[in-house]
Amino acid sequence: MPAPSLPGAQTQPASAPIDLPKTSQSPQLLRIRHSMSHVLALAVQTLFPEAKVTIGPWTETGFYYDFDHPEPFTEADLKAIKKEMGKIIARRLPLERIELSRGDAEARIRAQNEPYKLEILAGLVEPITLYTLGEGWWDLCAGPHVANTGELNGKAFDLESVAGAYWRGDENNAQLQRIYGTAWETPEQLAEYRRRKQEALRRDHRRLGIDLDLFSIEDEAGAGLVFWHPRGARIRLLIEEFWREAHFAADYELLYTPHVADLSLWQTSGHLDFYSESMFGPMQVDERQFQLKPMNCPFHVLTYASRLRSYRELPIRWAELGTVYRYERPGVMHGLMRVRGFTQDDAHIFCLPDQIGDEILGVLNLTEQILSTFDFNTYEINLSTRPEKSIGEDGVWELATRGLIDALERKGWAYTVDEGGGAFYGPKIDIKIEDAIGRLWQCSTIQLDFNLPERFDLEYVAADGSRQRPIMIHRAIFGSLERFFAIMVENYAGDFPFWLAPEQIRLLPVSDGALEFAADLQSKLRAAGVRSSLDRSGERLGKLIRQGEQQKIPLLAVIGAKEAEGGSVSLRSRRDGDLGTVAVAELLSAAAAANQQRAAGLNLPSP
RNA sequence: GCCGGUGUAGCUCAGUGGUAGAGCAACUGAUUCGUAAUCAGUAGGUCGUCGGUUCAAGUCCGAUCACCGGCUCCA
Numbered sequence: 163m164p165a166p167s168l169p170g171a172q173t174q175p176a177s178a179p180i181d182l183p184k185t186s187q188s189p190q191l192l193r194i195r196h197s198m199s200h201v202l203a204l205a206v207q208t209l210f211p212e213a214k215v216t217i218g219p220w221t222e223t224g225f226y227y228d229f230d231h232p233e234p235f236t237e238a239d240l241k242a243i244k245k246e247m248g249k250i251i252a253r254r255l256p257l258e259r260i261e262l263s264r265g266d267a268e269a270r271i272r273a274q275n276e277p278y279k280l281e282i283l284a285g286l287v288e289p290i291t292l293y294t295l296g297e298g299w300w301d302l303c304a305g306p307h308v309a310n311t312g313e314l315n316g317k318a319f320d321l322e323s324v325a326g327a328y329w330r331g332d333e334n335n336a337q338l339q340r341i342y343g344t345a346w347e348t349p350e351q352l353a354e355y356r357r358r359k360q361e362a363l364r365r366d367h368r369r370l371g372i373d374l375d376l377f378s379i380e381d382e383a384g385a386g387l388v389f390w391h392p393r394g395a396r397i398r399l400l401i402e403e404f405w406r407e408a409h410f411a412a413d414y415e416l417l418y419t420p421h422v423a424d425l426s427l428w429q430t431s432g433h434l435d436f437y438s439e440s441m442f443g444p445m446q447v448d449e450r451q452f453q454l455k456p457m458n459c460p461f462h463v464l465t466y467a468s469r470l471r472s473y474r475e476l477p478i479r480w481a482e483l484g485t486v487y488r489y490e491r492p493g494v495m496h497g498l499m500r501v502r503g504f505t506q507d508d509a510h511i512f513c514l515p516d517q518i519g520d521e522i523l524g525v526l527n528l529t530e531q532i533l534s535t536f537d538f539n540t541y542e543i544n545l546s547t548r549p550e551k552s553i554g555e556d557g558v559w560e561l562a563t564r565g566l567i568d569a570l571e572r573k574g575w576a577y578t579v580d581e582g583g584g585a586f587y588g589p590k591i592d593i594k595i596e597d598a599i600g601r602l603w604q605c606s607t608i609q610l611d612f613n614l615p616e617r618f619d620l621e622y623v624a625a626d627g628s629r630q631r632p633i634m635i636h637r638a639i640f641g642s643l644e645r646f647f648a649i650m651v652e653n654y655a656g657d658f659p660f661w662l663a664p665e666q667i668r669l670l671p672v673s674d675g676a677l678e679f680a681a682d683l684q685s686k687l688r689a690a691g692v693r694s695s696l697d698r699s700g701e702r703l704g705k706l707i708r709q710g711e712q713q714k715i716p717l718l719a720v721i722g723a724k725e726a727e728g729g730s731v732s733l734r735s736r737r738d739g740d741l742g743t744v745a746v747a748e749l750l751s752a753a754a755a756a757n758q759q760r761a762a763g764l765n766l767p768s769p
Numbered sequence: 770g771c772c773g774g775u776g777u778a779g780c781u782c783a784g785u786g787g788u789a790g791a792g793c794a795a796c797u798g799a800u801u802c803g804u805a806a807u808c809a810g811u812a813g814g815u816c817g818u819c820g821g822u823u824c825a826a827g828u829c830c831g832a833u834c835a836c837c838g839g840c841u842c843c844a
Contacts, residue, residue, distance in 0.1 A: 234772075234773060235773085236773090237774090322838090323773090323774095323838055323839070324772085324773060324774095324838090324839085325772070325773070325838060325839030325840065326771060326772025326773065326839065326840055326841095327771095327772080327839070327840050327841090328771080328772095328840060328841065331840075331841075332841080333770075333771065333840075333841045333842085337771060337772055337840080338772090338840095339772075339773085340772090340839070340840080342838090342839080368836095368837095372779095372780075373780085379835095379836095381817075381834075381835055381836090384835095385834090385835065385836090432844085433844080435844090436844050437844055439842090440842090440843070440844085457844095488843085490842085490843080491770050491841085491842065491843095492770065492834095492835090493770065493771075493840095493841095494770090494841085494842070494843080495835095495836090496837095500843085585844065586844075587844085670803095670804085671801095672801085672802065672803050672804095673801040673802055673803090674801060674802095675801075700800090700801075700802090701802090701806090701807085702800095702801090702802050702803090702806085702807060703802070703803050703804060704802090704803085704804065704805060704806070704807090705805080705806055705807080706804090706805095707803095707804050707805055708804095708805035708806055709805085709806090710805090711805060712805080718804080720803065720804065722802095722803060723803095724803085732803080732804080734804065740804080
């Protein structure tokens with residue numbers, strides 16, 4: 163019997179997964195998508211002659227085109243446009259490249275009355291090229307394109323959505339209407355693309371957050387403020403416990419600092435000058451103004467400055483799970499990914515200049531250890547160097563940048579360099595992780611800071627008795643716990659490894675006769691530090707199993723008369739299927755060991 | 770903040786100006802059951818919020834809040 167298709171069931175592709183080429187990896191696909199955007203523009207101007215064209219590039223999965231059109235495009239319009247595009251493709255219209263002078267191009271654009279094209283022309287260097295599409299329609303374009311629309315597959319494209327977009331990406335400019343589309347070489351690729359979109363939807367942490375009762379965001383409390391429900395809170399606690407353990411092992415100390423502080427602190431730090439738009443407003447308390455903290459760094463800096471420091475103390479490594487609040491504009495919040503209150507796994511290292519390399523290497527090792535525990539094993543590393551507008555002396559920048567490179571090379575991690583991409587106060591390393599469906603997420607960041615030690619006049623006493631400025635390193639591994647949690651939920655699709663599951667084992671009595679034995683087993687599990695629940699609903703086994711699977715419980719333990727008598731359970735694993743009969747003693751020790759080792763599943767002795 | 774869309778039961782959704790609905794979940798009862806849904810019953814709503822039009826508003830209009838898809842932003 164085929165497996166029933168259920169919301170909670172794993173969706174497996176029927177055959178081998180189809181490889182989906184990215185535009186940047188396939189010259190032919192690039193031509194297809196580029197031409198497809200011209201076909202879209204022609205279709206729109208055929209149906210809506212008053213629409214003005216602007217730009218229409220390819221994207222990694224398709225293409226879009228921005229139009230200036232007074233009436234918003236509707237879903238029905240999209241359907242009509244798609245139909246018109248189909249007709250254009252079927253006519254096998256040629257696309258021809260024409261090279262012309264600036265004057266000729268300008269004359270042609272004026273004849274068509276396309277104001278945006280005129281603006282684009284002003285920024286182009288000769289030779290100017292345009293591409294025709296059939297008779298009469300053309301667009302300023304560098305290409306390349308397919309030779310004729312017969313190379314486009316009328317069954318391998320779709321229009322996906324309409325969105326607002328600003329002319330030249332500037333919110334002070336006119337708002338245009340962007341039509342997004344996707345296009346592929348074959349209908350099979352389109353189907354696979356749709357399947358992957360479905361898969362991303364299935365993994366959406368906002369969906370899973372509701373289904374698995376992990377967290378919520380409450381209207382009455384405000385947008386972007388997270389309520390962790392018991393199951394989500396338990397997972398977060400497990401993450402935090404592991405994080406603390408790893409930090410102590412890496413010779414960090416932990417800090418707790420206030421959530422608010424006198425506004426002057428943010429004047430000293432400089433945040434008020436260039437960050438105030440992202441801060442919650444100040445509050446008046448007694449005679450002083452207080453500020454909800456958008457960052458933890460000034461607090462760690464104050465802690466450092468609380469007494470005189472010797473060079474013998476350095477490096478100092480202080481970490482804090484610090485909850486910060488930042489004002490995000492309405493309309494930008496997104497589940498747990500972008501919120502107004504979140505917890506950073508922040509740490510600051512104060513060290514001597516010649517300790518930079520070792521310290522950065524230590525951070526890289528700790529980062530790898532922590533991320534790989536959540537099955538993120540593929541990284542993309544970026545090194546950002548000194549920008550034009552920056553503070554600090556050349557020698558310090560060079561020393562610091564060399565320290566970062568030195569650490570990356572000792573770690574053996576390949577990286578790309580973003581010249582001039584650093585912050586004004588120091589160079590940095592950003593780490594992106596790849597998830598189970600190939601998406602990249604930037605979580606970890608390591609930044610050197612020459613600014614804050616200066617502003618707060620941080621010092622240590624050197625060997626010769628002189629006062630020197632320490633080097634400050636900011637680093638976060640998860641970045642934001644909320645956001646990392648969301649990424650992790652989507653990476654696992656809600657199927658948490660055993661050690662992270664809020665409910666690890668659900669005990670399912672076949673009938674009420676097994677309840678007593680099950681209750682006894684539950685207290686044994688609790689004593690062993692294993693999280694379990696006992697279903698007393700009296701429902702039939704089939705239903706209990708269905709519910710357990712839908713709630714993605716890692717282990718279901720069926721308990722009937724047989725098991726009660728033999729002191730065992732019949733185990734069913736969400737990842738590995740039926741595990742057969744397991745003695746209670748074995749279950750207890752295997753489950754406790756799995757927790758201890760932070761394992762994905764139990765290691766049971768073979769039967 | 771900007772463009773477009775959506776707010777009806779815990780969840781998914783139906784309801785085209787005239788008595789607020791379904792499925793699942795919940796609760797109660799019966800059933801005591803062996804690996805993805807037992808049966809029956811009960812309860813659950815200021816239709817996001819505020820204002821307006823109308824004899825009458827879930828439905829039409831306005832404002833507002835939130836969410837969704839984007840844009841912009843994210844030292």
